[in-house]
Amino acid sequence: MSKEILPQNELIRVGGLTKDFGPFRAVNAVSFGVRKGEILGFLGPNGAGKSTTMKILTGFIPATAGEAWVEGFSVQKDSLETRRRIGYLPESSPAYPEMTVEEFLLFVAECRRINPRKNRQKRVEEILSLCFLQDVRKQTIDTLSKGYKQRVGFAQAVIHDPPVLVLDEPTDGLDPNQKQEVRKIITGMAKEKAIILSTHILEEVEALCSRLIIIDRGKILVDETPAEFRQRHEQHNRFRIGIEGIEISEAAAKLKKQDFAGSVATEGQTLLVKAPGRESIESALLKFCQQEQWSLKSFRKESGRLDEVFRQLTNPQA
Amino acid sequence: MQQVKPLFKREFAGYFRSPVAYVFSVVFLASAAILTFFPGQFFESNEASLRTLFQFFPWIFLLMAPAICMRLWAEEKRSGTWELLFTLPLTTVEAVLGKFLAAWAFFTIAILLTFPMVVTVAYLGTPDWGPIFTGYLGAILMGGSYLAICSLASALTRNQVIAFVLSFLICLVLLFLGIGLVNDLMGTLLPWWLAEGISQFSFLSRYEALMIGLLPVGDILFFILLGLFALATTVLVLER
Numbered sequence: 001m002s003k004e005i006l007p008q009n010e011l012i013r014v015g016g017l018t019k020d021f022g023p024f025r026a027v028n029a030v031s032f033g034v035r036k037g038e039i040l041g042f043l044g045p046n047g048a049g050k051s052t053t054m055k056i057l058t059g060f061i062p063a064t065a066g067e068a069w070v071e072g073f074s075v076q077k078d079s080l081e082t083r084r085r086i087g088y089l090p091e092s093s094p095a096y097p098e099m100t101v102e103e104f105l106l107f108v109a110e111c112r113r114i115n116p117r118k119n120r121q122k123r124v125e126e127i128l129s130l131c132f133l134q135d136v137r138k139q140t141i142d143t144l145s146k147g148y149k150q151r152v153g154f155a156q157a158v159i160h161d162p163p164v165l166v167l168d169e170p171t172d173g174l175d176p177n178q179k180q181e182v183r184k185i186i187t188g189m190a191k192e193k194a195i196i197l198s199t200h201i202l203e204e205v206e207a208l209c210s211r212l213i214i215i216d217r218g219k220i221l222v223d224e225t226p227a228e229f230r231q232r233h234e235q236h237n238r239f240r241i242g243i244e245g246i247e248i249s250e251a252a253a254k255l256k257k258q259d260f261a262g263s264v265a266t267e268g269q270t271l272l273v274k275a276p277g278r279e280s281i282e283s284a285l286l287k288f289c290q291q292e293q294w295s296l297k298s299f300r301k302e303s304g305r306l307d308e309v310f311r312q313l314t315n316p317q318a
Numbered sequence: 319m320q321q322v323k324p325l326f327k328r329e330f331a332g333y334f335r336s337p338v339a340y341v342f343s344v345v346f347l348a349s350a351a352i353l354t355f356f357p358g359q360f361f362e363s364n365e366a367s368l369r370t371l372f373q374f375f376p377w378i379f380l381l382m383a384p385a386i387c388m389r390l391w392a393e394e395k396r397s398g399t400w401e402l403l404f405t406l407p408l409t410t411v412e413a414v415l416g417k418f419l420a421a422w423a424f425f426t427i428a429i430l431l432t433f434p435m436v437v438t439v440a441y442l443g444t445p446d447w448g449p450i451f452t453g454y455l456g457a458i459l460m461g462g463s464y465l466a467i468c469s470l471a472s473a474l475t476r477n478q479v480i481a482f483v484l485s486f487l488i489c490l491v492l493l494f495l496g497i498g499l500v501n502d503l504m505g506t507l508l509p510w511w512l513a514e515g516i517s518q519f520s521f522l523s524r525y526e527a528l529m530i531g532l533l534p535v536g537d538i539l540f541f542i543l544l545g546l547f548a549l550a551t552t553v554l555v556l557e558r
Contacts, residue, residue: 058405062558083407090405094398096328098335110324111406140335156402 009036011164011194012057017066019052019218026052028218029066034194034211036163039186041209041226042198045314049218050198051091054166057196058088070164084112087162089170093153097142101133101152104141105159112160123159131155132181146173154182158189165189167197171204183208202306216314232309237275239285242297244269251294260284269297321408325416326423329390333424338386346382346428350374354435366443371435372453372529376493376521379464384485386425387468388478390417391556395476400556410553418469418549425461429454449531456528459541460521464489466548473555489521496520519544 012034019027027049034040042050055061057068059079068075070082095104105127109120128134131151136144141152154170170186171179186195186208199205205212206226214222222229230236243251248266255264255273262276275281282301289296333339350371354360358370394400403413439445468485475481494500495517504513517523524537 055401060401060405080407080409083405086405088402088405090398090401092398094402096332096399097397098332099328107324107328108402108406110327111321111408113321113407 010034011036011071012196013069014053014057015067017053017056017068018064019049019056019061020064025218027056027063030215030218030220031066032213032220032223034164034196036194037191038211039190039195039197039209041205041212042196042215043200043202043205043212043310044198044215048215048314050215051168053215054088054168054196054198058086058166059083060090084160085162086164086166087157087160089153089157089165089167091168092172093150095141095149095152095156098140100138100140101144101148101155102128102137104152105155108156109159114160127155127159130158130185147175147178150174151178151182154185163193165193165195165197167195169199170197171199171201179204202310206306214310214313221313226306229309230306232313236302237280238302239271239273239282240267240298240300240302241271241273241285241289242269242299243271243289243294244297245295246292251292254292255288258284258288260288319412319415321412322416322419325408325413326420329417329420330423333386333420339424342382342386342424343428343431346378347431349378350432351435353378366439366445368435368439368445368450368453369529371432372457372525375429375457376460376525379461380486380489380493382428383425383461383464383468383489384471384482386421387465387472387485388481389472390421390469390481391473391552392475392478392481396478404556410557414469414549414552414556418466418552421465421469422462425465426458429457429461446531449529452528452531452533455533456525456537456541459528459538459545460525463521463541463544463548466545466552467492470548470552470555473552492519493521496522496524 010033012032014033015031017027017030018025030049030053032040042053044050052061056063057070057075059075059082062076070085073081073085075082096107099107102124105124106120109123114120114123128137131154133148133151133155136148141149144152150170150173154167157165157167165186167186171182174182183204186197197208209226211225212222212229213220222232248269248271252264252266252271255261255271260275260281261273263274265272273281273285280301286299289299333342353374354371358374360370363370391400394403404410436445436450439450467488468481471484471488472478472481474484497520501513501517504516507513508516518540524540527534527537
């Protein structure tokens with residue numbers, strides 16, 4: 001058993017991970033780390049390599065090249081050790097349809113070596129209430145709705161209280177209320193764990209994740225916080241100012257001379273002022289308007305929409 | 319190896335969660351009884367032995383073993399549950415063994431449910447208990463080899479029908495190798511040593527001695543080794 005010391009409380013480290021399916025390179029030299037307390041959002045178009053990366057990390061399929069470590073254990077060399085430390089929700093949460101929810105969770109708990117039987121029973125009880133599954137505990141899984149099935153998948157992933165959680169589209173197919181519930185559970189346990197989740201939903205990344213990685217055609221395009229990501233939008237840090245009592249072109253000309261205004265455009269009686277950098281120019285702008293004694297009708301800061309940035313990055317033609 | 323237990327329990331209970339167990343037992347016992355009494359002429363033979371029952375086992379198994387094993391791995395692959403299974407902290411060997419042992423245990427119960435036949439011969443005459451014991455032992459061992467082969471076929475595909483047909487074909491070949499006609503044909507086509515070698519792989523000829531009350535070490539080893547070989551190959555197939 002070889003143990004690697006990972007830097008700065010990193011629970012997950014992935015280095016140069018590559019996976020070929022025949023001539024097709026699904027994952028191309030992907031590297032990243034996830035620290036304790038972090039929730040990493042994995043984003044990308046369908047077929048970008050998100051699920052494949054997760055499958056390698058959880059030990060389901062071997063990598064063609066590269067390495068992955070979980071709490072210092074190599075996924076390739078100490079597969080059992082790493083699997084013990086990971087809770088995994090595979091895509092569309094597969095489960096044995098003929099078992100009841102309770103039987104299924106007891107089965108997973110036993111495979112996870114939660115012993116003896118008394119502890120197992122107790123833990124399943126806790127998990128049933130944590131995931132709001134008490135009502136359906138005696139129901140067979142094939143009779144459950146998609147939302148419940150997803151929660152069963154989530155329940156089996158956290159039953160052994162793992163330090164690392166890998167969730168492949170955890171809120172897929174849930175209604176907005178259920179989504180909110182699952183998000184609440186995830187944030188509730190984030191402090192003590194390193195969590196990776198994949199999703200298509202950008203608002204989810206905003207609501208949940210402390211960091212996001214965008215992967216497209218097997219390659220990492222972006223690895224930053226949601227706030228940083230938002231700044232990539234061309235309209236980010238742009239102000240819309242509606243003014244009265246002065247010729248708009250005159251006002252625009254005056255503004256252009258100021259250092260804090262990167263670019264100035266007009267739209268009817270509205271000024272569009274964009275900052276030259278990433279720092280907010282809000283106070284400077286307000287001060288200037290006061291000095292000039294313009295009467296303001298409106299003053300609004302625009303911020304980039306994540307999905308637009310995402311589209312620009314992953315689909316440059318559009 | 320301690321993780322074999324939960325898998326065994328789950329799989330074994332699985333047979334009884336669906337109608338599979340009941341349909342299987344009924345069909346198995348009915349076909350065993352019908353074959354024994356009609357083509358086997360159980361009463362006309364006027365013998366207090368189960369030879370008439372045992373001689374049909376290899377043929378009944380030919381359909382029953384693929385039926386019981388076809389879902390073993392194919393269904394896991396189709397429904398995606400094998401992704402769950404192989405990301406749990408258990409080895410492929412444990413998973414293959416757990417599932418195989420469950421199928422074997424269930425199959426053994428079905429074989430032993432033919433005990434009314436034993437009661438019948440005991441009631442009607444004074445049977446020689448030796449052949450009855452070795453006949454059942456042989457049937458259970460042979461059943462193990464059948465099931466191991468079918469488990470391998472099931473691991474090769476995600477389609478239960480393909481798994482069934484593939485298992486059936488492999489078992490059929492292993493069965494036919496022991497039929498006189500096939501042996502004669504191979505004798506004329508192949509060098510004698512090869513034909514002789516191939517005929518050693520037959521279920522029929524391997525079961526022969528056990529049926530008449532002998533305990534031939536070679537035949538018993540054959541069933542065990544064939545089973546282990548098929549299971550080891552299953553592990554390799556699943557690990558890719």
